[in-house]
Amino acid sequence: MDLGALFGSFDNFVSFTIGGLVFGAIYALIALGYTMVYGVLQLINFAHSEVFMYGTFAVAWTFIFVHGTSDASWSLGEALPTLLLALVMAMLVSAGVALLLERAAYRPLLKKGAPKLIALISAIGASFALAEAMGLRDRFAGWVGLEDDLANYVSPGKARDVYSNPVGIDPKGLFDIGGYTVTDVDLLIIVAALLMMVALDQFVRRTRFGRGIRATAQDPESAALMGVNSTRVVQLTFLIGGLMAGAAATLYMMKIGSTRQNAGFILGVKAFTAAVMGGIGNLRGALLGGLVLGVMENWGAAVFGSQWRDVVAFVLLVLILLVRPSGLLGESLGKARA
Amino acid sequence: MIRSSRIHRAAITLAASALVLTACGSDSDGGSDAAGDGGDSGTSELCGKNLAYLGALTGDAGALGQNMVGGIELALKEYNAKNADCQVDLKTFDSQGSPEKAPALATQIINDDTIFGLIGPGFSGESLATGKTFFEAGLPSISPSATNVTITQQGWTTWHRVIGNDDAQGSADAKYLTETVGASKVFVIDDGQDYSKGLAGTVREALGDAMAGTDQISVGQTDMSATVTKVQAAGADAVFYGGYYTEAGLLAKALRQGGFKGTFMSGDGAEDPSFVKVAGAAAAEGAVLSAPAGPPPADFGATGLYATQSYDAANIFLAALEDGASTAEEVNDFIGSYSGDGVSGPITFDENGDITESKIYAYLVKDGKLDVQNPEVIE
Numbered sequence: 001m002d003l004g005a006l007f008g009s010f011d012n013f014v015s016f017t018i019g020g021l022v023f024g025a026i027y028a029l030i031a032l033g034y035t036m037v038y039g040v041l042q043l044i045n046f047a048h049s050e051v052f053m054y055g056t057f058a059v060a061w062t063f064i065f066v067h068g069t070s071d072a073s074w075s076l077g078e079a080l081p082t083l084l085l086a087l088v089m090a091m092l093v094s095a096g097v098a099l100l101l102e103r104a105a106y107r108p109l110l111k112k113g114a115p116k117l118i119a120l121i122s123a124i125g126a127s128f129a130l131a132e133a134m135g136l137r138d139r140f141a142g143w144v145g146l147e148d149d150l151a152n153y154v155s156p157g158k159a160r161d162v163y164s165n166p167v168g169i170d171p172k173g174l175f176d177i178g179g180y181t182v183t184d185v186d187l188l189i190i191v192a193a194l195l196m197m198v199a200l201d202q203f204v205r206r207t208r209f210g211r212g213i214r215a216t217a218q219d220p221e222s223a224a225l226m227g228v229n230s231t232r233v234v235q236l237t238f239l240i241g242g243l244m245a246g247a248a249a250t251l252y253m254m255k256i257g258s259t260r261q262n263a264g265f266i267l268g269v270k271a272f273t274a275a276v277m278g279g280i281g282n283l284r285g286a287l288l289g290g291l292v293l294g295v296m297e298n299w300g301a302a303v304f305g306s307q308w309r310d311v312v313a314f315v316l317l318v319l320i321l322l323v324r325p326s327g328l329l330g331e332s333l334g335k336a337r338a
Numbered sequence: 339m340i341r342s343s344r345i346h347r348a349a350i351t352l353a354a355s356a357l358v359l360t361a362c363g364s365d366s367d368g369g370s371d372a373a374g375d376g377g378d379s380g381t382s383e384l385c386g387k388n389l390a391y392l393g394a395l396t397g398d399a400g401a402l403g404q405n406m407v408g409g410i411e412l413a414l415k416e417y418n419a420k421n422a423d424c425q426v427d428l429k430t431f432d433s434q435g436s437p438e439k440a441p442a443l444a445t446q447i448i449n450d451d452t453i454f455g456l457i458g459p460g461f462s463g464e465s466l467a468t469g470k471t472f473f474e475a476g477l478p479s480i481s482p483s484a485t486n487v488t489i490t491q492q493g494w495t496t497w498h499r500v501i502g503n504d505d506a507q508g509s510a511d512a513k514y515l516t517e518t519v520g521a522s523k524v525f526v527i528d529d530g531q532d533y534s535k536g537l538a539g540t541v542r543e544a545l546g547d548a549m550a551g552t553d554q555i556s557v558g559q560t561d562m563s564a565t566v567t568k569v570q571a572a573g574a575d576a577v578f579y580g581g582y583y584t585e586a587g588l589l590a591k592a593l594r595q596g597g598f599k600g601t602f603m604s605g606d607g608a609e610d611p612s613f614v615k616v617a618g619a620a621a622a623e624g625a626v627l628s629a630p631a632g633p634p635p636a637d638f639g640a641t642g643l644y645a646t647q648s649y650d651a652a653n654i655f656l657a658a659l660e661d662g663a664s665t666a667e668e669v670n671d672f673i674g675s676y677s678g679d680g681v682s683g684p685i686t687f688d689e690n691g692d693i694t695e696s697k698i699y700a701y702l703v704k705d706g707k708l709d710v711q712n713p714e715v716i717e
Contacts, residue, residue, distance in 0.1 A: 071618065
């Protein structure tokens with residue numbers, strides 16, 4: 001244990017903290033998908049990590065489509081038009097996968113009134129199916145004879161290997177806080193995540209659709225009696241979760257630049273943790289949980305070594321749940337008042 | 339939480355792999371094993387039998403395993419073309435590089451009477467997990483790629499490798515960093531796996547006072563910011579990473595973005611063009627990747643890291659056949675006293691199964707590409 005690594009110098013402390021906030025913002029955006037679905041259906045959508053993973057591929061594909069496969073290094077300004085296109089594509093792909101998931105893995109079960117545990121198993125199965133489908137995309141392309149035409153997209157023979165965006169986004173330092181140079185990429189990630197959070201929060205609190213979501217979360221039967229179309233609400237919930245995951249995927253690819261067919265798993269577990277930590281079912285809780293988790297991981301890594309980051313994060317989760325069993329801000333999608 | 343969801347996944351994986359495993363066991367690459375029981379007049383009773391490969395073919399490190407199988411198949415193709423009356427086939431066993439999956443496959447391999455030799459296991463973790471099984475069954479094995487030092491210290495007399503171990507590579511790497519690069523503060527990082535810890539540990543010891551600090555990341559980790567802060571705080575002028583190309587690439591990228599200007603070096607697990615792709619050409623520039631293997635000859639028919647070693651390993655088994663070895667024991671004795679020149683270099687084994695002579699090469703990333711043709715030899 002080395003407390004000096006974290007608290008010994010203000011510069012290092014700031015570096016660890018901001019580094020954690022940047023990744024925490026991404027956790028928070030993914031956590032929204034878990035928390036929304038849980039709020040409405042009381043169901044953990046374990047396949048949400050794959051919704052995110054498909055978004056990361058959509059980002060890389062967009063860049064390859066626009067730029068080709070030669071290595072390049074762009075500044076954020078140069079990359080911005082392509083990034084916006086990638087953002088739209090990733091949101092579309094992720095939302096599409098989320099809707100497909102709802103249609104194929106949940107609706108048939110919910111219609112038959114299957115127990116929630118069955119839907120959980122169905123979610124885990126769907127998660128595997130989606131991840132493996134991405135890992136076998138070269139074979140699928142081969143079946144329809146497009147393996148060579150799409151070689152850059154499906155990486156024949158290496159579909160399970162790491163897949164990178166050929167365009168590296170070169171961050172530019174804007175200003176220093178302590179020892180940490182805040183780059184334009186870091187700033188964009190945090191600001192974009194916060195903006196999306198606020199927009200979603202307002203959407204759920206103020207619009208008619210949002211009221212439907214809250215009503216269904218509070219009491220599905222009464223909501224149905226009052227004329228809320230619960231199938232629509234569930235679809236909308238999955239759609240929003242998918243859109244947010246697509247945005248998270250774009251921010252993630254800006255920072256990391258590489259993905260793979262199982263990239264969703266660890267991030268999904270982390271985002272789920274963030275959702276639980278903040279209070280599952282609570283939108284603002286997801287944001288707080290994501291940021292707290294990101295920062296705690298980095299502090300844990302500083303004091304105990306990076307191999308302990310997950311241990312620190314999860315011990316913290318347990319401690320928080322012991323004191324506040326429903327998370328930092330409580331479970332309250334339904335209770336949010338307009 | 340992580341535990342419960344991992345257990346869910348692990349349970350499903352187990353159930354699924356149990357189903358798949360029963361199917362793979364009978365999988366053979368050719369149809370000649372039916373005629374296998376020495377019925378034809380080959381030079382050895384082992385004609386018509388099989389070599390086995392155990393290692394990753396799918397999963398995170400599947401690409402490396404595919405390289406190995408490419409090398410083995412090339413050797414078998416050449417041999418079978420020359421020896422019409424003594425055909426040898428390959429049975430592959432996909433462990434995904436995992437020490438948890440390999441033992442079940444090892445049991446299948448030793449219970450398969452048509453297998454007289456093993457090429458593999460591919461990685462150090464799975465080698466340590468299966469070595470005892472193969473040793474007790476008396477099945478000779480040659481690994482093209484498992485470099486952890488402790489494997490050959492277990493007394494498994496059937497276990498060999500045609501690649502220099504991590505001691506040799508680690509001390510050469512430390513020497514390269516301090517002498518060729520001129521670094522005085524080296525930060526050493528690994529990913530906690532058997533191979534990586536072994537290699538990074540040797541580098542740490544060999545560096546002595548030149549070591550500025552250490553950290554350990556985990557496989558699959560993508561956020562390296564904490565490690566980057568530690569490297570910067572230590573004022574390091576070089577980083578050595580023990581691990582594989584994905585995390586190595588992400589680390590190199592994060593270090594450059596965090597303003598690190600020193601030299602980035604890693605070992606053979608990262609010596610793959612994918613390293614440059616993951617890091618991005620700009621961040622990878624100038625990185626040094628060492629490997630206990632030279633580039634393959636220009637007309638060599640297989641590609642990728644470990645292809646030459648796998649080719650050589652297969653050829654040693656085939657040489658045993660030509661020499662008339664007819665039992666596993668005779669094959670093992672033949673390997674122990676083998677001496678020859680492979681495409682990866684001269685090969686003889688010491689009493690522990692380690693290769694006696696191994697050169698370590700430093701491959702550089704130049705002009706946005708890993709220069710696989712012109713490595714420097716680290717003396």
